[in-house]
Amino acid sequence: MFYTNLTRINHFFLLGFPGLSTQYYGPASALLFLLFLAIAVGNIFILVIIKREKSLHKPSYLIFCHLALTDLLFGTVTLPKVISKYWFNDSIISFYGCFAQMYFVHFLGATHSFILMVMALDRFIAIVSPLRYPALFTNSTASVLCGISWLMPSSWMVGIVFDALTLPFCNSNIIVQCYCDHLTIMRLACGSVREVEVVAFGLAMFSLLGPLTFIIFSYFSIIIAVLKMTATERRYKVLSTCAPQIFITCLYYVPRCFVYLANHLGYRVGTDARVVITMMYSLVPAIVNPVIYCFKTKDIKEALIQRFKSRKVRLVQIK
Template identity: 70%
Template sequence: MFYSNVTRIKHFFILGFPGLSPEYYGLLTALLFILFLAIAIGNIFILVFVICHRSLHKPTYLIFCHLALTDLAFEAVTLPKLISKYLFNDSIISFYGCFVQMFFVHFIGATHSFILMVMALDRFIAICAPLRYTALFTNSTVSVLCGISWLMPISWMVGLVLDALTLPFCNSNIIVHCFCDHITLTVLGCEKTREVQVVGFGLAMFSLLVPLFFIILSYFIIMVAVMRMSTSTGRMKTLSTCTPQILITFLYYMPRCFVYLANIVGFTFSDAVRIVVVMLYSQLPAVVNPIIYCLKTKDIKEHLKKKFLIREVNFSTEAR
């Protein structure tokens, strides 16, 4: 598993969760498989539900669909290999396969951030310019903005991968993580790792902080507009339309900001804690988001209530 000659490294080994006893592999595999199914079922349900109900073909729900796609894509890129490791003891990933996985991990993360920015723009226009909302923020506008959110990160993510490929790799080929990402891969380089990591960190901060700045600014202006409303009922009703977006944004950004700030102030985590934290904040929102869409969004909740009521009526009629 260790090589001294840089030309001999043909593959990497995914370490997974460091220090985990083999007796817990079965339990972990079951948990990961349940997580995989929960993410797949929840997000596919949202996609199919919105597509099948024409009344939900609105900007807000189209944005939810794009977010569901990013959650599904991230799951497809990271979880199958991790499940294979603990189920079949298959820890090997090819040299270029690791770089491909790294590209999609960071590409999907950046895309998700920019789509969250589009979602903030949706709420900003809906609340601050309600009379012009239907004219300014159409389905076509959302499709274009979300399309840009998917296409824009490709250029610098390709550059990120090509820059990392210039590193000579030697000694260890063990990825101390559950998947290949920029930091865990570039630390294995023999030289120039600092320069490559600085570039990667800069691009990560751009992908994270530029959307976050816009999101914070948007919701700050929204809060000011809400506080200026004359009635408390109007304020609560308006804020309720932002609840799903705020919860989804909070789940995505807060853990990431905490980890980055902890590193900046010099607080370090052990490898085991760091990996668990990263897995929690990268996978759990994909499970929770569909629940938020269903329980905190009025139109989807109303459609679900109608379906359940119709089924209850049919069931009671058949029982008679």
């Protein structure tokens, strides 16, 4: 339904963590700032090491780069404002600034989900059809699929944001969250929002459950293929290459599925707990993923060791 411009709100107030006492604002801002640094340093490091090491110019690591970029951008879009709230007591975000943040929050979330699906496809072809993998899944193929993963959500998220902007906002302007998301903003709209919510929910489920269904199918097929292998050493090698991807996927999907199922089944989570859970599943993967890339991925680990050794040799020669 189209509404005329009845908007009487020029800005929103981000409430952040509702139950947090003012005496803890300093520690909270410091912790969030450290989280932001960890996300920025970790993911920029991944982007740089894969860019500079020619041995890592492979489809799997190109996909890692796209995942690292979504994590880096998500942290950049969400954390500075909430850090500013607790550090400088700046809770105000402009009306259109809030909608812009909402766009990037959901766009980057959907993009990350589709890139995880591309990563699962990469492992599926590499293990189920290893002889055809070099021809089927090249760097160009990975780039095209990752490009589509960025392009698709960017288009429909524009529609969702414009649908939300047609609603009148004339009630409370307090957002009980650390950043602007669609569900929280819709609770502040006047009148009927059902049509907008149904469309947004349908696209959210498509972005979440569509890739997740394929990921479950692909890894289930991989497990069957591994069980058919006769050599124990080859089984271990295959599982070790898939373990980081499976862990990254679980880290992203499990908390989100829990929240959606809890809401669907009528299990009400307290406001404080809901905000904390949302921040955890939004930020923890972005912090943990670079660690997994570096220490659980053989090629990256070997590239780092080799670079460290070569630098050590150069230092010895200089002395």
